[in-house]
Amino acid sequence: MAKKGKTWIKTQLSDSWYKKAKREGYRSRAAYKLIQIDLKYKIFKVKGKFPKKILDLGAAPGAWIEVILRKYLEIPAPKRYRNFKIIGIDLTTIRPFENAQFIETHRTDIFSEKCEKEIIQPEKLFDVILSDLAPKTSGDFRDVANQEAMVEKVFEFTKYLKKHGNIVVKMFQSEFTNEIMKKWKMHFRILKRMKPPASRESSRELYIIGLNFI
Ligand SMILES: C[S@@+](CC[C@H](N)C(=O)[O-])C[C@H]1O[C@@H](n2cnc3c(N)ncnc32)[C@H](O)[C@@H]1O
Incomplete structure (x- = not known):
């Protein structure tokens, strides 16, 4: 049998996350990225407790929300x-979740005035802010600018993050990553970057994790 190339092996491994998601009933393989980040950094612990209010930006199709939902349902019912509230925002529609009236989803652009003024601001403060936002790519210089603008926008939303709260933000590895790390360092007691095993090796995607907001 011919020796398999590196790309082939990587693709197969990535596919295994896709298959696992299908088997375990998640809407997408993205679920495992959040699970792996949480396993390492305990992002769903804010001052020792499960967060009460979570904002998920770029939430469609909703795998991260499913991860949060499953974690929440592990808490014994009386406790x-x-x-409890999860707010998911995306440009595309997020299919509803069964028996989870505490999940609110909105089809809107995070850059729109409506998003901040009508959805985020009225909630006052969140314990955890997540962003798996990925702009549509056009393959030219605009991609980098769009991605950077998105990360900056998410950072702006930390005015709605509770003291001691946590944040997870997707970005793409570049010189800008170091700039962001420098800029955010003073705002979180712990600031890390992680490329979860479920993230395709061929992608420059990584996650910035800020714990214990100051
Ligand atoms: C990788 S997907 C998110 C997957 C999600 N975390 C999950 O678990 O299902 C990235 C999402 O970002 C959304 N997105 C991109 N630009 C956006 C914007 N300006 N406002 C809102 N959502 C946006 C896309 O529509 C896409 O659904």
Whole structure:
């Protein structure tokens, strides 16, 4: 049998996350990226407790919300919060989740005025902010600028992050990553970057994880 190339092996491995997602009932393989980040950094612990309010930016099709939902449902029923809330925002529609009235989804652009003024601001503060936002790529110089603008926008939303809160933001490895790390360092007690095993090796994608917002 001919020796398999590196690309082939990598693709197969990536596919295994896709198959696992299908088997385990997640909407996409993205679920495992969040699971792996949480396993390492315990992002769903804010001052020792499960977060009460979570904002998920770029949330479609909704695998990250499913991860949060499953974690929340692990809490024994009498101990679950009455005011628990997950807000998911995306340009595309997020299919509803069964028996989860505490999940609110909005089809809107994170850059729109409506997004901040009508959806985020009225909630006051979040315990955790997640962003798996990925701009549509055109293959030219605009891609980098779009991605950077997105990360900056997410950072702006930290005005809605509670003290001691946590953040996870996707970005693409570039010189800008170091700039962001420098800029955000003073705002979080712990600031890390991680490329979860479920993230395709061929992609420059990585996640910035900020813990314990100051
Ligand atoms: C990789 S997907 C997110 C996957 C998601 N974390 C999950 O678990 O299902 C990236 C998402 O970012 C969304 N997106 C890109 N630009 C956006 C924008 N300006 N406003 C809102 N959502 C945006 C895309 O529509 C896409 O659904």
